[in-house]
Amino acid sequence: MLPFSRVSIIGLGLIGSSIARAIRAEMPTVAITGHDANPDVRAKAIELGFADDVTDTAGAAVIDADLVILAVPLGGMRSVGEAIAADLPADAIVSDVGSSKEAVANALAEVLPGHVVIPGHPVAGTENSGPEAGFASLFKGRWCILTPPADAPEAAVERLRSFWERLGANVEIMDARHHDLVLAVTSHLPHLIAYTIVGTASDMEEVTRSEVIKFSAGGFRDFTRIAASDPTMWRDVFLANKDAVLEMLQRFSEDLTALQRAIRWGDGDTLYELFTRTRAVRRSIIEQGQDDAAPDFGRSHD
Numbered sequence: 001m002l003p004f005s006r007v008s009i010i011g012l013g014l015i016g017s018s019i020a021r022a023i024r025a026e027m028p029t030v031a032i033t034g035h036d037a038n039p040d041v042r043a044k045a046i047e048l049g050f051a052d053d054v055t056d057t058a059g060a061a062v063i064d065a066d067l068v069i070l071a072v073p074l075g076g077m078r079s080v081g082e083a084i085a086a087d088l089p090a091d092a093i094v095s096d097v098g099s100s101k102e103a104v105a106n107a108l109a110e111v112l113p114g115h116v117v118i119p120g121h122p123v124a125g126t127e128n129s130g131p132e133a134g135f136a137s138l139f140k141g142r143w144c145i146l147t148p149p150a151d152a153p154e155a156a157v158e159r160l161r162s163f164w165e166r167l168g169a170n171v172e173i174m175d176a177r178h179h180d181l182v183l184a185v186t187s188h189l190p191h192l193i194a195y196t197i198v199g200t201a202s203d204m205e206e207v208t209r210s211e212v213i214k215f216s217a218g219g220f221r222d223f224t225r226i227a228a229s230d231p232t233m234w235r236d237v238f239l240a241n242k243d244a245v246l247e248m249l250q251r252f253s254e255d256l257t258a259l260q261r262a263i264r265w266g267d268g269d270t271l272y273e274l275f276t277r278t279r280a281v282r283r284s285i286i287e288q289g290q291d292d293a294a295p296d297f298g299r300s301h302d
Contacts, residue, residue, distance in 0.1 A: 002027055003162040004093075008065035010058050010080055012036040012045045013230075014125060015097045016071030017134030020050040022167040025136040035061035036131075037072075044131045059087035067163065069120075070096040070108075074236035077104050081111035088115060093156050095120045099183055100241035101147040101176040109149070116156050118148045119176060121183070122169060127228040140168030147176040184244035189252060191234055192245065194226035 007023060009016045012034050020032050034051035035058050036042050045054050055061040062068050062084045072080050077096060088094070094117045098104050101119045108117045124142040126133065144164040148157045161171045174182075201220070238245055262270040 002030060003159040003166070004030060004067040006031045006033070006065050006067070008033045008035070008062045008068045009051070009071055010035050010061060010068065010084070011071035012041050012051075012054075012131045013071065014129050014133045015122065015138075016069070017045065017048070017050055017131040018124075018136065018138040019069060019071065019097075019134075019167070021134055021136035022139060024050060026166050026168070031064075033061045033065065037076075041131055048131060050131075050134070058083040062089070062092065063087050065089065065092050067160075068092055068094045070094070070098075072096075073230075073233050074098045074100055074103065074240040075232075076236075078107040078111055081108045085112055088112065090115070092116075093118060093160060095146075095160060097122055098240070099123075099187060099237055101145075101179045103240040105147065105149060105176050116153060118146060118152055118157060118160050120147070120160065120164070121145045121179065122164070123183075123187070124169075125229075127225050129230045129233075137168070139164070142169055143172055144169035145172050145174050145179055147174055147179050149176075180241050180244045181247070184241060184248040188237055188241060188245050189248045191226055191229065192238065192249065193252075194223040195234075197223050198227040 007019075007030055009020055009032065012020070013036075016034065016036075020034060023030050023032055032051045033053045033055060034042075034045055035055045036045065037058075042054050042056070045051055053061075058080055066089070068084065068088065070077060070080055077098065081094075092115070094108060094112060094115055096104055096108075096119055098119070099121055101121060104119045105117065108119070122139050122142065122144040124138050124144075126138075146157065146160060146164075157173070161173075164171050197220070259271075259274070261267075262274075
């Protein structure tokens with residue numbers, strides 16, 4: 001039995017369109033209705049055909065839905081919740097895909113009182129954006145974290161878990177505040193560092209006469225991939241999860257100062273011990289299937 005028969009997706013970019021494509025592939029009888037605030041995106045979605053219907057308003061998209069997924073930037077969650085409130089069926093489950101959960105839970109609880117809201121976060125994506133960037137296998141073998149509030153009906157949580165598992169994801173249940181702290185370490189801080197390093201390189205371009213770009217080694221290229229992520233989305237992530245990000249940024253600054261001190265004083269033992277520990281972390285990520293050990297991160301050199 002399918003967990004849902006009518007799914008509405010608000011926001012048809014990379015994640016939203018990938019969810020639609022994955023539903024098409026894994027649950028082809030499920031009716032998909034989509035909406036995006038951008039008329040050009042709506043037109044592209046109609047052209048690509050990954051939804052049964054694409055509506056001009058968010059309210060119209062949710063009228064008959066039993067699952068509504070908000071795939072919009074974090075800064076837009078409250079306004080979208082307000083836009084669908086009057087048309088949202090009483091028994092529909094509302095979820096989202098944002099990478100900050102406590103702020104989303106609070107915003108949607110305020111604008112959708114009496115409705116079942118179960119925030120979610122599929123930990124998957126690419127540096128590309130837009131409806132044409134989506135693909136059905138994006139969630140296969142990846143984690144999807146659900147952060148249901150304490151009063152969420154267990155049956156609703158299990159339906160949403162089943163939905164993501166059918167799309168190929170591994171599902172973890174987590175407290176919203178704990179999620180935000182974990183993701184500040186594993187995702188938000190790395191993005192902040194990448195934006196900073198690439199920004200510094202950009203500032204250096206005039207000094208180095210384009211040699212930063214010309215002689216980019218693999219490490220710098222990987223930072224540029226991360227730093228190419230959607231700017232609106234990541235602006236909202238840092239603002240929505242600012243407490244956890246600032247806490248992790250303070251810890252990182254302290255560790256960076258210690259590393260700076262070790263280099264200044266020629267403390268090779270400290271550097272070697274750190275690099276040994278970080279190498280072990282990389283091996284653990286590979287062992288748990290979160291990446292592979294292909295040489296040079298799987299880059300083709302043909």
